Amino acid sequence: xxxxxxxxxxxxxxxxxxxxxxxxxxxxxxxxxxxxxxxxxxxxxxxxxxxxxxxxxxxxxxxxxxxxxxxxxxxxxxxxxxxxxxxxxxxxxxxxxxxxxxxx
Amino acid sequence: xxxxxxxxxxxxxxxxxxxxxxxxxxxxxxxxxxxxxxxxxxxxxxxxxxxxxxxxxxxxxxxxxxxxxxxxxxxxxxxxxxxxxxxxxxxxxxxxxxxxxxxxxxxxxxxxxxxxxxxxxxxxxxxxxxxxxxxxxxxxxxxxxxxxxxxxxxxxxxxxxxxxxxxxxxxxxxxxxxxxxxxxxxxxxxxxxxxxxxxxxxxxxxxxxxxxxxxxxxxxxxxxxxxxxxxxxxxxxxxxxxxxxxxxxxxxxxxxxxxxxxxxxxxxxxxxxxxxxxxxxxxxxxxxxxxxxxxxxxxxxxxxxxxxxxxxxxxxxxxxxxxxxxxxxxxxxxxxxxxxxxxxxxxxxxxxxxxxxxxxxxxxxxxxxxxxxxxxxxxxxxxxxxxxxxxxxxxxxxxxxxxxxxxxxxxxxxxxxxxxxxxx
Numbered sequence: 001x002x003x004x005x006x007x008x009x010x011x012x013x014x015x016x017x018x019x020x021x022x023x024x025x026x027x028x029x030x031x032x033x034x035x036x037x038x039x040x041x042x043x044x045x046x047x048x049x050x051x052x053x054x055x056x057x058x059x060x061x062x063x064x065x066x067x068x069x070x071x072x073x074x075x076x077x078x079x080x081x082x083x084x085x086x087x088x089x090x091x092x093x094x095x096x097x098x099x100x101x102x103x104x
Numbered sequence: 105x106x107x108x109x110x111x112x113x114x115x116x117x118x119x120x121x122x123x124x125x126x127x128x129x130x131x132x133x134x135x136x137x138x139x140x141x142x143x144x145x146x147x148x149x150x151x152x153x154x155x156x157x158x159x160x161x162x163x164x165x166x167x168x169x170x171x172x173x174x175x176x177x178x179x180x181x182x183x184x185x186x187x188x189x190x191x192x193x194x195x196x197x198x199x200x201x202x203x204x205x206x207x208x209x210x211x212x213x214x215x216x217x218x219x220x221x222x223x224x225x226x227x228x229x230x231x232x233x234x235x236x237x238x239x240x241x242x243x244x245x246x247x248x249x250x251x252x253x254x255x256x257x258x259x260x261x262x263x264x265x266x267x268x269x270x271x272x273x274x275x276x277x278x279x280x281x282x283x284x285x286x287x288x289x290x291x292x293x294x295x296x297x298x299x300x301x302x303x304x305x306x307x308x309x310x311x312x313x314x315x316x317x318x319x320x321x322x323x324x325x326x327x328x329x330x331x332x333x334x335x336x337x338x339x340x341x342x343x344x345x346x347x348x349x350x351x352x353x354x355x356x357x358x359x360x361x362x363x364x365x366x367x368x369x370x371x372x373x374x375x376x377x378x379x380x381x382x383x384x385x386x387x388x389x390x391x392x393x394x395x396x397x398x399x400x401x402x403x404x405x406x407x408x409x410x411x412x413x414x415x416x417x418x419x420x421x422x423x424x425x426x427x428x429x430x431x432x433x434x435x436x437x438x439x440x441x442x443x444x445x446x447x448x449x450x451x452x453x454x455x456x457x458x459x460x461x462x463x464x465x466x467x468x469x470x471x472x473x474x475x476x477x478x479x480x481x482x483x484x485x486x487x488x489x490x491x492x493x494x495x496x497x498x499x500x501x502x503x504x505x506x507x508x509x510x511x512x513x514x515x516x517x518x519x520x521x522x523x524x525x526x527x528x
Contacts, residue, residue: 025460027447035440035465048515084465089463
């Protein structure tokens, strides 16, 4: 429970930081994160070789995606996909996955 | 920005976060009365995902009508043709959807009463809806090739462009082909389901023949002026892996099939196995419902809601839609359409505003041999001015090369999207 509250608090901060343009669309983070589910599993609960995102810290997800975007982290595909999302959208997605329990 | 505004923005954001976490915590346990009845017709990538996400995100009654007992995936089905996967590997059930509260009806919808908001089932029943989701896939315009419909009806030609019995039939034909035989395949003019799929098929069949029947030939007859997806990568695969075995011909229009002969503009081609992928349009149900308002072939949709521009309260997904620019007809994209539709439908049923900034993305992996795959990826953001999805400049792209790592990712993609779509 404490853990959940801490996660929720982290999400609150991130969402606040993500800017007012998206603030009024309550489902935006959820909807954006759902675009990742095809490979990373529903709500980030990936299977097999794919990387699970549920329960990772938002900062870590944002940092990983920034490295893919900059090319610092080589990839087969993520460097191409991440360039389709704005920094605000990435923050929302990261906050959503951070708020998910790590295990399904 | 003054302090009051800042505070207000934080409060709005806090509300958003609570909504998001609340939903995550209460998935499948939504309280209170149902906000509406949604009927989903078609349990492929689009329809299954819509049913699943309507239950995941909302509190609605969802009925999925699907004519088949199981979901059979078109993606990965070319590996069955190569003998590298079995039908069981690409087949999944609907038990996961049932477990999350979707009422799954095995049956056929024969008519849609748009004004009366109900669908009619073969055998006489009716199901009423507040919102209808139609994910009918494609059907074929076989009459554009002389002799094709009878050849398909008799089973002499298998298209294998819908996975299932057709996949099994084509695999049998390939297995029965003599060493030294010709496997000829015909690719229709774009747009068709799965742009890279035909070229993947050519590679995978050639891969199988190279080992099992090395004197054989693969002849790729493409009605298009060039390879339609991952062009350079497929050209490289054709050249590096299958030189001498695989021949590719562009601008090859198939006029007629007669026995084992494919009649092109200026020549006849004899084939031991003739695999014709017919020209396509939106599925029959979309046509009979009068939804084909784009070129009399595809369904125009409002991209914020996926609602048909021809019929109110009818949301159409996947291959059946008139695609946005550079948007492929793929299982992955149908899954993404479904999420846009599910989110919008739940808002509409509550009388609330739909999201004005949806995003969809696509990944298509193609195998060029048993274990080596390559991808094409794209991200599409909604453009409010033009009211359509557009790819983001500088995003997306294709593999540097086909390899085994991407082969593993391709299978991982399949496992995850099947689980996502079917609540496995």
